Amino acid sequence: MGTREQRRHGRRRQRRRNYTPLLVLLLVVIAACALLLNSCGKDEGSAQVDAGAGNVTDSGGGETEQNGGEENQESDASTPPEEQDPMEGYTVKTMTEEDMQVGLQILVSNEHTYSFPEAAxxxxxxxxxxxxxxxxxxxxxxxxxxxxxxxxxxxxxxxxxxxxxxxxxxxxxxxxxxxxxxxxxxxxxxxxxxxxxxxxxxxxxxxxxxxxxxxxxxxxxxxxxxxxxxxxxxxxxxxxxxxxxxxxxxxxxxxxxxxxxxxxxxVGVPHSYIIVDNDFCLEEYIDYLRQFPFDGEHLTYTVGDQEYEIYYVEGLEVPVPESGNYTVSGNNVDGFIVTIEK
Ligand SMILES: [Zn+2]
Missing domain, CATH: 3.30.1380.10 (Muramoyl-pentapeptide Carboxypeptidase; domain 2)
Structure with a gap:
């Protein structure tokens, strides 16, 4: 019984194939034409999407699609968009070893001695x-x-x-x-x-x-x-x-x-708050700030309505904001603490 059924089906398919090769060919030709036409317009776009995705760090598939959506914004740039410059909005201040002893957050102890600058x-x-x-x-x-x-x-x-x-x-x-x-x-x-x-x-x-x-x-x-x-x-x-x-x-x-x-x-606000909040002594606080280098995540802290951003810079080349209110203090150990009022 089963075999007869299969045979009947088979026959039916066979019979249809016998009648349709021309129709199928026609459909294939139409589809091919449509695809060709379509891809001519699309190719440029998809190339841009790829270029964009390649330049936006390691964006995953989801982000590639997003880039595709933004392709109009980027289409005028023949060079691929660049990564955000970490120095944008900052300028480098070259400090001295003496400067490292100046400022509200200097650590002074028997280990890190200090002498008040004569000039001051x-x-x-x-x-x-x-x-x-x-x-x-x-x-x-x-x-x-x-x-x-x-x-x-x-x-x-x-x-x-x-x-x-x-x-x-x-x-x-x-x-x-x-x-x-x-x-x-x-x-x-x-x-x-x-x-x-x-x-x-x-x-x-x-x-x-x-x-x-x-x-x-x-x-x-x-x-x-x-x-x-x-x-x-x-x-x-x-x-x-x-x-x-x-x-x-x-x-x-x-x-x-x-x-x-x-x-x-x-030591000044907000440093005094952060020290008390974390139950630090000044030695511990100076160490803690090393976790917030300029090229890493900065420390943010709010006192009342005022938000502050703080980062630590080792050495004498200190990036500081190009504008706005900020302070630079040496830590009297090995670097500087920048405090920005946001
Ligand atoms: Zn005392």
Whole structure:
């Protein structure tokens, strides 16, 4: 039965073939003509698509189709589109080894020593003449950089305004190399060299050489500022004013300096925020920024309405934006930190 059925089918096909060769030939010819005509117009297009796809990095099949859609935009360019120039919008600033010691984010420690540039000494101002009335100064001769005292004023004014104590006193600002040497020697003579090494930076290794550090004191307690009780506000909010608490107990293994609840260092916003957010000490932060080189992903951070973009550059050739607001700071180790206001 099956065979008869098959035979019948076969026969039918045979019979049809016998009647249709001309028709099939005609159809084939028509189809061929249509294809030829069509491909004449298309060939140019598909060649462009390929050229485009080849130049847009390693785009996959999906992207090739997209390029096909964009072929009209590219059709006027006889040369294939180029990859985006990473230097577009940037220019290179050639810095010096001395520049690496300049800026708000410099790391200063016994390992990465520092000397205040002589040429910049005229920038130092007298704290007493520039401070607000929210705090006092132990000396009439304390020198400091204007940027530090300006933000110290803001911080301690706000501290007082929210009900803070009135007895905060600045007992140290900028120090010369010789002064630090004397401080270290006196401490070593009194408490032993090991104690001095733990609590007093060696000459050249003190942040006080930078003009960005202050030591606070509490007159009411007759002791260094401890950041507890009503004073805790300052410790908790200092990063909002660009300051960090530089030496904590937790980070002593990294900083190699014992905890100093009174020593505040100005690094600027947004760096102070990022440091606090990540529970970094300055050493860790400087290392962390190496993850954001110019030719890699940049670090972005927003404070209030202001967005910042930050990247690190090793060496002296520093790409900076051609326009807009930005700062370049040496890290006092091996490179520079660029901070762009977006
Ligand atoms: Zn200090």
């Amino acid at each position: 000494e005229s920038q130092l101002v007298n704290l007493v003449e520039n401070k607000s009335n929210s705090y006092s100064s132990s000396l009439n001769t304390t020198l400091i950089l204007p940027v530090t005292v300006e933000h110290l004023n803001d911080m301690l004014d706000d501290y007082l305004a929210q009900g803070g104590a009135t007895d905060i006193m600045v007992v140290s600002g900028y120090r010369t190399y010789e002064y630090q040497q004397g401080l270290f020697d006196r401490n070593a003579a009194k408490n032993g060299i090991e104690n001095a090494k733990r609590f007093v930076a060696q000459a050249g290794g003190s942040e006080h050489h930078t003009g960005y550090a202050v030591d606070l004191y509490s007159n009411n307690n007759g002791d260094y500022f401890e950041g507890v009780g009503e004073y805790k506000w300052v410790t908790d909010h200092c990063h909002e004013y660009g300051f960090i608490l530089r030496y904590t107990e937790e980070k002593e293994p990294v900083t190699k300096i014992g905890p100093e609840s009174w020593h505040f260092r100005y």
